Amino acid sequence: MKSIYKILFALVFVFAWGCDKDEFAELNSDPAKLQEGELRFSITKAVEQMYENDYTTWFYNNFDYIYPWSQFTTQQGGNSPTFNVMESYGTQYIYRELFPQTRDVQYAIEAMPEAEKARHQVLKALTYPIQILPAMANSDLLGSIIFSEAGRAPFTNPPLITPAYDSQEELYNLWLTQLDEAIDIFTNSENPIQMGNQDVIYGGDYAKWAKFCNLLKLKVAARMINVDRARALSVAEEVANSPAGFMDALTDDFIYNRGVKYYGTGNGFWIGYGNQVLIDFLRDNGDPRLKFLFKKNDFNAEVVQAFIDAGVDLPPYVEQYVSLDGDGNFAGWTGPGEPWVRYHGAPLAPDATLDSDNDIYFNQGTLYRVNLNGAEKTYSATSLFSEKLVRTTYDYTYPTKPGGRVIELKDNDPPLHVILGSSAETNLYLAEFKLLGANIPGTAQEYLNRGVELSVRRIDALAENNQFPYYSNDPVYTDPVESEQASTKLKEGEIANLLSQPALDLSAGDALEKVYIQQYLNFASTPNDLWTLVRRSGIPKRNSAILPWQEFISSGTEETLPRRFVIGAPTEDDLLYQNKVQALEDQGFTPSVSSPEILNSERMWFDENNPDYGAGPIE
Known part of the structure; x- marks a missing residue:
């Protein structure tokens, strides 16, 4: 789970993000502080992974598919007769770096003595919105994804190497539960561990993280509006009346800035004309x-x-x-x-x-x-x-x-x-x-x-x-x-x-x-x-x-437009073969087809009752 290399990298990273000399010396001499510093590093590293794979998601997903299909732009040079046919695309790489960091935090905190566990709950609470936002982006494209069991292999015995897929309905319910838990922790914790400058979004202001969690609840509610309207409106009422408040100023905005030398991808894109x-x-x-x-x-x-x-x-x-x-x-x-x-x-x-x-x-x-x-x-x-x-x-x-x-x-x-x-x-x-x-x-x-x-x-x-x-x-x-x-x-x-x-x-x-x-x-x-x-x-x-x-x-x-992305057919040599097959069957999805008609008719759970393209709102 932990190695000397990770500890050393944690210390270097924590120092680079703004610890003063006295704080660094204290960390270096106190094992409890050392673990605290490592967990804060894991949070910072996880936030860094919330906006990952930026080149392929923009080059393919956004400029080739999402913007043209949403009538915001054309494909480069104008839409061709095959602009509605999917080829390559990218997704957020949440399983490569993000989940290893967030699971490390969650399991480490659960193993602490009760007093320390209580103080560290804010770090566990941070892992929820950090996981949910990029996972939601993947689910918006693909439907069911691995989430509740993702990244647990290093912490389970025997190792959980065949995690199950969660349906969108399960995801939305789980996310609302986790977000409520996080909001409660952010607003009610006593003497919590402080992130300070290691929180590259809000500078350690947990009240703003609570408001961001309320935005994520609204995102979930918006996706549920035509499949479970009563629940969606109930969530909106919870947010509007939340003691934690909701985002209502530019200073509340979640603005991602990986670092002073992060400029986005260095590669150009095939950008289309505006509609x-x-x-x-x-x-x-x-x-x-x-x-x-x-x-x-x-x-x-x-x-x-x-x-x-x-x-x-x-x-x-x-x-x-x-x-x-x-x-x-x-x-x-x-x-x-x-x-x-x-x-x-x-x-x-x-x-x-x-x-x-x-x-x-x-x-x-x-x-x-x-x-x-x-x-x-x-x-x-x-x-x-x-x-x-x-x-x-x-x-x-x-x-x-x-x-x-x-x-x-x-x-x-x-x-x-x-x-x-x-x-x-x-x-x-x-x-x-x-x-x-x-x-x-x-x-x-x-x-x-x-x-x-x-x-x-x-x-x-x-x-x-x-x-x-x-x-x-x-x-x-x-x-x-x-x-x-x-x-x-x-x-x-x-x-x-x-x-x-x-x-x-x-x-x-x-x-x-x-x-x-x-x-x-x-x-x-x-x-x-x-x-x-x-x-x-x-x-x-x-x-x-x-x-x-x-x-x-x-x-x-x-032309007919897709309403989901292509999902490749699993192969029997894949350890997750049975889980992938089951997820496809549960959703009624045909794998490895780029037919716009099939990708239009085989809809995700949130999309089942939605209006057709251009049909106007459901009042």
């Missing part, structure tokens, strides 16, 4: 999140003038906002102006990708190439998903005219901050549950407004930390006023303007759809939650007057 209808919706409502979720296109004033000088046609969706002077030169922007006029999406249907009328979106390399005085450049007119949300080693060259200045954002990579749970999410869930009948104190409109404000402010803070291009200014504009105006940072009055839009007025009808749309936007940087929402809510909704579902037409027929 045309979605980007138009965000622009029309003056939603500041547009500026952070998607990248500006290349058509600033200088580039527009270069197209005019070269006699090359502007993209029509860019040209509509261009004002010319009497000589036919660029005079300024019409409509909402910078930076809003720099965001444009693309159609989603595979047939639209192949339609020559849409070359303005899908043949930009040919259409938007400009040659001036022997210098040539190609420009992008549409908006990709913001890569800086995922990795901060992303360098950016600002667009200028052919032969013009070279302006770069590079070599100043900040440590990546990632949202794993937020106060915005909490309030938006409460708005939903209030509309569905939960007996909770606030009004749905109050929860919605609070959630949207926090959502905007959180992603603005992420953009500032992750050093998005254009955040503080647009350096291509030499006039300081124009440069600041073209910046993407949150500006005074933008939130108030957004909250005044009819799309957020719950008294004007379609209230539940409006709340789900705001959840949809808030979940843009947590794709598992995004796809879960799309499946359980039926939004975007077909023929919606707010944010309509776009039909994925291919060869004149609408």
Whole structure:
């Protein structure tokens, strides 16, 4: 279970995360303190593993499947006729590092004398949310997973090397029980062990961990809403009235930051264009999140003038906002102006990708190439998903005219901050549950407004930390006023303007759809939650007057989308063969098939009663 090597690494890690000299000396001389230090190290190491395998989950899961199927972006270059067919994907590696750490903590504490066991219960309580969040992400994709018996082999006799799979129903019930236990421990423990700086999320503030546990309870309730509504609403009432409180400020947010030298993956992604209808919706409502979720296109004033000088046609969706002077030169922007006029999406249907009328979106390399005085450049007119949300080693060259200045954002990579749970999410869930009948104190409109404000402010803070291009200014504009105006940072009055839009007025009808749309936007940087929402809510909704579902037409027929990921067929040489076969049979899943029709019809437990894609909410 424990080795001298782990103890040594524990001491080094604890010291590196902020112990002062006296504390380190005390640890080094007291065996009880030594174990305490090792257990704190295990917690820190487990938190580090909550956001693991970041490259494959983004490269495959999110950009190839979840975002396109949720109608947030296309696949790279536009959706192909096979965009709904699954190939490679990744999952959270919770069994490789996370569970060995959390089980070590749990079993070590259970073996302690009663007095020490009581003081260490807070560390055991920490293991529950640490395990649950990434496990939920895996279950969202695959259904039943190994959880209750995971990682127990080193602590059992004989070793438990064939752990059972837990169904989603079992998982949700277990998680709610564990979260309640954790909340009770966090709020009622006397003289608990202090994590201090070894808690890289909340700095040892157990009250905030309790609020995060309440968010996890709401996540479970949201997944249960169409399969056990009474239980889901009861959980929402528990959270809204919890003595521990719930997440309701940016300082409550669970912001993952592995360390000062963690920048996310160093590899690039195949990122698609933003959904045309979605980007138009965000622009029309003056939603500041547009500026952070998607990248500006290349058509600033200088580039527009270069197209005019070269006699090359502007993209029509860019040209509509261009004002010319009497000589036919660029005079300024019409409509909402910078930076809003720099965001444009693309159609989603595979047939639209192949339609020559849409070359303005899908043949930009040919259409938007400009040659001036022997210098040539190609420009992008549409908006990709913001890569800086995922990795901060992303360098950016600002667009200028052919032969013009070279302006770069590079070599100043900040440590990546990632949202794993937020106060915005909490309030938006409460708005939903209030509309569905939960007996909770606030009004749905109050929860919605609070959630949207926090959502905007959180992603603005992420953009500032992750050093998005254009955040503080647009350096291509030499006039300081124009440069600041073209910046993407949150500006005074933008939130108030957004909250005044009819799309957020719950008294004007379609209230539940409006709340789900705001959840949809808030979940843009947590794709598992995004796809879960799309499946359980039926939004975007077909023929919606707010944010309509776009039909994925291919060869004149609408494509069928999967509702779960492919699960490989177990082989008889696998020690877990019988358990895997049983889990597949219990769920009614066919293994090793990528047929979208089968992956659509064979649904997970939480998804059995959910509406079809685009069908709209179940009131």
